[in-house]
Amino acid sequence: MSKPRIVFMGTPDFAVAILDKLVKNDCNIVGVITAPDKPAGRGRKLHESAVKLYAVEHGLKVMQPTNLKDPNFIKELEGLLPELQIVVAFRMLPKVVWSMPTLGTFNLHASLLPQYRGAAPINWAIINGETETGVTTFFIDDKIDTGAILLQRKTNISEEDTAGTLHDKLMYLGADLVLETIHQLQNKAIVPSKQQGDGPLKEAHKIHKETCEIDWKQDIATIYNFIRGLSPYPTAWTTMYNGEDELLLKVYAAKMDLEPHQLKLGTIVASKNELKVAVKGGYINLLEIQLPGKRKMTTKEVLNGLKLAKNTYVG
Numbered sequence: 001m002s003k004p005r006i007v008f009m010g011t012p013d014f015a016v017a018i019l020d021k022l023v024k025n026d027c028n029i030v031g032v033i034t035a036p037d038k039p040a041g042r043g044r045k046l047h048e049s050a051v052k053l054y055a056v057e058h059g060l061k062v063m064q065p066t067n068l069k070d071p072n073f074i075k076e077l078e079g080l081l082p083e084l085q086i087v088v089a090f091r092m093l094p095k096v097v098w099s100m101p102t103l104g105t106f107n108l109h110a111s112l113l114p115q116y117r118g119a120a121p122i123n124w125a126i127i128n129g130e131t132e133t134g135v136t137t138f139f140i141d142d143k144i145d146t147g148a149i150l151l152q153r154k155t156n157i158s159e160e161d162t163a164g165t166l167h168d169k170l171m172y173l174g175a176d177l178v179l180e181t182i183h184q185l186q187n188k189a190i191v192p193s194k195q196q197g198d199g200p201l202k203e204a205h206k207i208h209k210e211t212c213e214i215d216w217k218q219d220i221a222t223i224y225n226f227i228r229g230l231s232p233y234p235t236a237w238t239t240m241y242n243g244e245d246e247l248l249l250k251v252y253a254a255k256m257d258l259e260p261h262q263l264k265l266g267t268i269v270a271s272k273n274e275l276k277v278a279v280k281g282g283y284i285n286l287l288e289i290q291l292p293g294k295r296k297m298t299t300k301e302v303l304n305g306l307k308l309a310k311n312t313y314v315g
Contacts, residue, residue, distance in 0.1 A: 003028040004083040004103055004186055011035045011049045014171050015088040018108060019054060021175035022086075027182065029060055031080045033090070036064045069094050084185065086178060087140060098140040103185050105140045108178050110170045111204065112136060112152055114195040117145035118204035122170060123163045126229035128202065129221065131157050133166070135174040137181040139192055148192035151184070153177050162231040162253075207234055214238045216266040216315055220256050220281035227254045227284070235290075240268070243309030252296055253288035256281075268312040275299045277314055 006029050008019050022029060032055040040047035055062045061080075065073040074096060085105035087093065098105040111121035113136040118124075125133045134154040141147040153173055157166060184190045207230070214223060214236050230236040231252050240247045263269070263278035270276075276283040290296045291306070 001186065004182070005030045005081055006182070007031045007033060007077070007080060007082040007085045007101070008051075008088075009033040009085065009090040009093075010051045010088040012089050013050045014110075014167065014174075015090070016050045016054045017171045018086075018088045018175045018178050019051060021179055022182075023058055023060075025179055027179075030082065031061045031063060031077070033063045033065065033077075035091075036066050068097055084182065086182075088174070088178070092144060093140060095142060106137050106150055106181060106185075107140050107145075107147070108174050109136045109138065109145055110167075110174065112154065113138060113145060113149060114197040115202050116204040117201070119206040121204040122166050123207055123229050124202065124204040125157060126161060126163055126166060127226055128229075129225045133157055133170070135170055135177050137177055138195075146195060148194055150190050150192055151177055151181050160228075162228040164232045209234060209237075212236050214251065214314070216277060216279055218280070220258070220279050220284065223279055223284055224254060224256050227251050238314045240312065240314050242306075242312045248292050249314070250290040250296075251286055251288075252290065253286075255285045255287060257283040257285050259283060264313070266313045266315040268308070268314060270303065270308050270312070272303065273300045275303065 006022070006027055008022065008029055010019065011034050019032070032051060034049045034051040034055070037046040037048050039045065052062055052064070063073070063076065067073065077097065077100065082101045084103040085098065085101050087105060087107040093105065109121065111125065112134040116124055132154055134152055136152045137150040139147040139150065155169055155173055212230055212234055214226060216223065227236045235250045235252060237248060237250045240249045257276060259282050261278055261283070265279055267278040268275060269278065269283065275286045277286065286299050288296060288298055289302055291302065
């Protein structure tokens with residue numbers, strides 16, 4: 001049986017791991033579609049996507065359309081004679097694109113659909129205190145993350161997992177699942193199943209900087225999950241009031257200290273090596289933080305150069 005002609009679509013590092021898995025397993029990748037280069041940084045130098053860099057390095061044909069409905073792009077895509085298209089962390093496709101291949105177009109999503117449809121499933125699973133998540137392959141349709149499910153794989157979320165560690169865990173799990181999905185589609189061994197949710201569905205809408213501020217009035221577990229669910233990106237933040245100074249503090253890592261106290265919520269308790277915030281149920285012990293204009297540092301490193309006033313607090 002000949003290998004299907006595959007067009008791969010993706011942009012970030014998460015997608016690179018899946019593409020790499022396909023390349024190393026000798027899949028027939030006839031084209032790679034990724035985001036156009038765009039200016040970034042102070043020098044506004046053109047930034048190439050992680051997927052493009054990988055594809056060019058491995059001699060794969062790269063396409064970077066600005067408009068997925070452009071007739072010239074559609075004609076070029078048709079010329080590749082795609083039998084299967086795989087989408088990983090890309091943008092919404094028009095029907096003329098996703099309906100083109102004979103075997104269909106499927107997406108890899110970093111949740112157990114139908115739960116956590118949307119742009120940030122990894123972050124929200126941790127923020128909401130989930131203990132289990134997974135990856136799903138599904139056929140694309142004309143809505144977002146609603147198509148028929150092909151395959152799913154589950155994994156546990158530990159109490160120490162961050163969005164970063166879970167991202168990597170799901171990335172490698174997803175690579176295996178995509179490869180298995182290809183094989184089963186080729187052998188007609190999958191019966192797609194309509195998405196059905198038990199109870200209310202949890203959304204995974206895009207996260208913005210203004211919604212990453214820590215609410216120190218919440219209970220200790222909620223705050224801890226919020227911090228790790230936004231680490232390392234886009235990062236939870238708070239304002240630290242240190243005497244007359246107001247400092248924007250990014251929090252990358254923390255732990256829970258379940259010690260009783262009678263302090264006002266948000267009060268900072270500092271020692272030579274520790275910076276703890278009083279919350280409901282104990283303290284949030286800040287382990288890795290970043291001050292304005294500084295690099296990310298351990299709390300101990302920060303305390304070596306930061307003089308704290310008597311009544312320092314966050315809020």
